[in-house]
Amino acid sequence: MNSADRVTAQNNLPNYQTILVCAEAFNPDDDEDDDEDAEPKIIYPKADEQRIRLQETCKDILLFKNLDTEQMSQVLDAMFERLVSPGEHVIDQDDDGDNFYVIERGTYDISVKVDGIDCCIGTYNNHGSFGELALMYNTPRAATIIATSPGALWGLGDSADSFYIVESGEVKITMRRTKSQLNVEENGAVEIARCTRGQYFGELALVTNKPRAASAYAVGNVKCLVMDVQAFERLLGPCMDIMKRNIVNYEEQLVELFGTNMDISDPTA
Numbered sequence: 001m002n003s004a005d006r007v008t009a010q011n012n013l014p015n016y017q018t019i020l021v022c023a024e025a026f027n028p029d030d031d032e033d034d035d036e037d038a039e040p041k042i043i044y045p046k047a048d049e050q051r052i053r054l055q056e057t058c059k060d061i062l063l064f065k066n067l068d069t070e071q072m073s074q075v076l077d078a079m080f081e082r083l084v085s086p087g088e089h090v091i092d093q094d095d096d097g098d099n100f101y102v103i104e105r106g107t108y109d110i111s112v113k114v115d116g117i118d119c120c121i122g123t124y125n126n127h128g129s130f131g132e133l134a135l136m137y138n139t140p141r142a143a144t145i146i147a148t149s150p151g152a153l154w155g156l157g158d159s160a161d162s163f164y165i166v167e168s169g170e171v172k173i174t175m176r177r178t179k180s181q182l183n184v185e186e187n188g189a190v191e192i193a194r195c196t197r198g199q200y201f202g203e204l205a206l207v208t209n210k211p212r213a214a215s216a217y218a219v220g221n222v223k224c225l226v227m228d229v230q231a232f233e234r235l236l237g238p239c240m241d242i243m244k245r246n247i248v249n250y251e252e253q254l255v256e257l258f259g260t261n262m263d264i265s266d267p268t269a
Contacts, residue, residue, distance in 0.1 A: 042078040054079060054154055057104045061129050079154045084147040089176070090131075093144045097134020098212065099157030103127055106151015111144040118144070131157075163232045164202045169222030171195040175214045189215065206232055 046054065054076055058064055064072060082101070084090060090101060093113055103124055110122040110130075121143070124130070134141050164171075174189035192214065195201050205212050 044078065044080045046076075046081075050081065051076065053104060054081075057102055057154060060127075061102055063100075063129070063132060075156065079156045082153045082155050084151045084153060086147055086149055088147045090145040090147060090153065091141050091143075092176070093142065094140045095176075096215075097131060097139070097141055097157075099155040100129065100132045101145075101153045101155050102129045104152040104154060106147055106153075107149045108151070109146045109148055111146060112142070113144075123148075162202055163200065163206055163227045164216070165200045165225040165227075166195050166197055167223040167225055168197055170219040171201065171222055171224075172217045172219050173201060173214050174217065194219075203232070 058072075058076070058079075064075065067075065079102070082090075084106065090108065091097075091099075093111070103126065105126050106124075107126065108124040108130075109120050110124070111118045111120050113119070124145075130143075130145055131141075133139065171194070172191055173193040173195065174191050176189050193201075195216075201214075201216055202212075204214075
C-alpha cells in the first residue's frame with residue numbers, strides 16, 4: 001500500500017469520539033473494612049423452640065438448598081412467624097409483592113382470577129412455599145393464597161428501612177382485610193388514614209421491628225422527606241417512647257375498624 005492509499009484508508013475510518021471513563025479504584029480486600037457502613041442485618045428474635053421448628057420447615061425448600069451454613073443462619077434470622085386463620089388472604093393476585101412465605105402448617109387454596117371469576121387451581125397441604133416470583137421479578141402477585149385452616153407461616157421479604165414525612169400533597173394509608181369485611185375497596189384494602197403536610201408514616205415497622213402493617217399510596221402529586229433507619233434512630237431516638245405510645249392509638253383505631261388490633265405491636269417489646 002502506497003502513502004496515498006494509506007491516507008485514503010485513514011480518512012474512511014469511522015469518526016469515533018474519545019470517551020473518558022472515570023471510576024474510583026476498588027480493592028476487594030479493603031471491602032471488609034467497610035462492614036461498619038453496611039446495612040444492618042435483619043434479625044427477628046426467636047426462642048430455641050421456634051428456631052428448631054423453622055429449620056425443620058425450611059430444610060426441603062429448593063431456594064435454600066445451595067446456601068452454606070452461615071448464609072442459612074442469616075436467612076433464618078431474617079424470617080418472621082405469621083399465624084393465619086381460616087378464610088384469611090395471605091396474598092392477593094395483582095398486589096405488589098412484599099414477602100416470600102414458607103409453610104410450617106395449615107392448608108391453603110391457590111386461586112387465580114379468570115375473566116373476573118376466582119378459580120381454585122391448586123392447594124398447599126402443610127408443606128411448600130409461595131410468593132417468591134413477585135419479589136424475584138418485581139411483578140404483581142400472580143395468584144391469591146387463602147388459608148383454609150388455622151396455620152403458621154414463616155415470612156422473608158423486603159425490609160422496612162425508611163420513615164417518611166409528607167412535605168406536600170396527600171398520602172392514603174390502607175390496610176388489607178378479608179374481602180368479607182365491610183367498607184373495603186375492590187382490591188380488599190380498607191382506608192385507615194390520610195397523611196398531609198407535616199404528618200408522617202412508616203415509623204411503626206421501624207419501632208416494632210416487624211414487617212410493614214399497611215400500604216401507602218400517593219393521592220396526586222406528593223413530595224416526602226425520607227429517612228433511612230440509621231438517620232431515624234439517630235435523629236428521632238429521643239422521640240421513640242412517644243412513637244411507641246402512638247401504637248396504642250393505632251391499635252384502638254384498628255379495633256374500631258376491624259374488631260382486632262391486627263397484631264401490629266411487638267408482643268416481646
